[in-house]
Amino acid sequence: xxxxFLFLDGVGIGKKDAAANPFFAARIPVLEILLGGTLxxxxxxxxxxxxxxxxxxxxTLGVEGLPQSGTGQASLFTGINAPLLVxxxxxxxxxxxxxxxxxxxNIFRRVLQAGLRPCFANAYPQKxxxxxxxxxxxxxxxxxxxxxxGLPLRREKExxxxxxxxxxxxxxxxxxxxxxxxxxxxxxxxxxxxxxxCVDHEFVLFEYWKTDHxxxxxxxxxxxxxxxxxxxxxxxxxxxxxxxxxxxxxTSDHGNLEDLTTKTxxxxxxxxxxxxxxxxxxxxxxYHYGGRAPNLTHVLPALxxxxxxxxxxxxxx
Numbered sequence: 001x002x003x004x005f006l007f008l009d010g011v012g013i014g015k016k017d018a019a020a021n022p023f024f025a026a027r028i029p030v031l032e033i034l035l036g037g038t039l040x041x042x043x044x045x046x047x048x049x050x051x052x053x054x055x056x057x058x059x060t061l062g063v064e065g066l067p068q069s070g071t072g073q074a075s076l077f078t079g080i081n082a083p084l085l086v087x088x089x090x091x092x093x094x095x096x097x098x099x100x101x102x103x104x105x106n107i108f109r110r111v112l113q114a115g116l117r118p119c120f121a122n123a124y125p126q127k128x129x130x131x132x133x134x135x136x137x138x139x140x141x142x143x144x145x146x147x148x149x150g151l152p153l154r155r156e157k158e159x160x161x162x163x164x165x166x167x168x169x170x171x172x173x174x175x176x177x178x179x180x181x182x183x184x185x186x187x188x189x190x191x192x193x194x195x196x197x198c199v200d201h202e203f204v205l206f207e208y209w210k211t212d213h214x215x216x217x218x219x220x221x222x223x224x225x226x227x228x229x230x231x232x233x234x235x236x237x238x239x240x241x242x243x244x245x246x247x248x249x250x251t252s253d254h255g256n257l258e259d260l261t262t263k264t265x266x267x268x269x270x271x272x273x274x275x276x277x278x279x280x281x282x283x284x285x286x287y288h289y290g291g292r293a294p295n296l297t298h299v300l301p302a303l304x305x306x307x308x309x310x311x312x313x314x315x316x317x
Contacts, residue, residue: 001277001310002198002246003303004237005107005205007076007142008230009069010212012255012268013056016041020261022214022223028231030238040271051243051276053283056269058295059254063089066265069212070094072253072296073141078105079300094141106145107300111203114308119201120146121194123154123164125177142207156182162193165206169229187229191236198246202307215256218263226257243276247306250274251299272299282306 016039018024023039032039036049040056047054059067061075063083068091074082082098083089094102103109111118120142132139139147146153156179158164159171166174166182169190174182185193197204208230214223238248250273255266272294274282285302286294 001202001307002241003203003307004194004198004241004246004248005203006234006248006250007073007205007207008211008250008252009207009209010215010254010256010265011252012059012258012266012270013040013042013045014255014258014266014268016043021258022220022227022260023258025220026224026227026231028227030231030235034234034238034275035273042268045269051279052273053275053279054271054273055283055286055294057251057272057286057290057299058293059252059270060267061295061297063087065089066267067254068092068265069253070141071098074098074102075296076251076253076299077107077141077145078102079297080105081295081297092140093138094144099144102141102144103148106141106148107203107205108145108149108151110300110304111307112149114304114311116202116307116311117200118149118151118203119197119205120151120153121165121197121204121206122167123156123159125156125174125179127177129153129155140207142205162196165190165194167207167209169208169210169233186236187232188236188239191233191238192240194233195237195240198241211252211257215258215260215265216263218260220260223257223260238275241276245277247274247276247278247282249282249299249303253296270296278306278310281309 014021035047045056061081061083068089070091070093071082071089074094086095108118154164169187210226214226252270255268286298289298
């Protein structure tokens with residue numbers, strides 16, 4: 001069994017309103033078909049088809065205020081309620097007291113402990129490495145998790161060889177970052193490259209931040225572009241993977257993009273979309289842990305339980 005985990009920063013479930021919610025303004029046919037022609041909204045939060053299960057996750061985690069990336073991502077990628085632990089929502093980077101939690105419980109370490117091979121698909125330019133050498137406190141939850149798990153970050157070489165994915169999907173930003181030799185590619189080709197990482201890894205995580213950036217910008221054109229770009233990647237990936245052997249997980253850390261009437265994050269639930277191998281089993285485990293109100297902390301334990309169960313059964317469906 002392989003898992004492709006697609007993390008979209010700042011994507012909640014909002015109103016079915018094309019004037020405020022770019023999900024209902026963008027052309028995203030791959031996601032629409034995947035969800036049986038219906039996109040999640042506040043009035044239609046749960047979707048079940050033969051191939052896909054979508055359900056809402058609480059991102060507030062019982063803490064007042066607006067959810068933030070640092071504590072939201074820590075909760076999602078460790079299974080521990082980070083804002084409750086520190087007494088507030090915090091971000092964009094993880095709160096200092098959360099570092100031991102991330103070190104001990106991060107998703108890459110959990111996958112390694114299960115005897116499986118994890119991969120963080122995002123590739124980083126040299127400027128990133130130069131920057132964090134003097135500012136280690138500015139690492140995100142995912143990059144910090146890689147550091148603690150001993151998982152090297154991908155660089156220009158891996159990106160150019162199709163073994164890494166640009167955070168903007170198409171690689172357009174790499175020229176300005178001092179890498180003129182990196183060619184721009186289409187979103188679907190990036191999706192094919194992403195799917196190819198499953199050949200050598202049972203768990204692959206890709207992080208897409210343009211959704212949160214577009215939400216803060218409140219511009220519909222930028223938001224639509226971010227979603228349509230991701231939909232292209234999703235299409236290339238789904239056309240390449242074997243869904244009988246691969247589970248695709250798509251979720252977020254907090255709301256933002258779904259409501260362009262506000263510049264801030266929202267308290268809306270975030271979608272958890274599961275498709276492919278054992279998608280219903282993972283959804284059932286999420287409900288087992290979270291009851292009628294599953295939240296960000298229930299994804300990792302549900303996913304690990306199904307992964308380990310599948311490995312123990314020799315990969316049979």
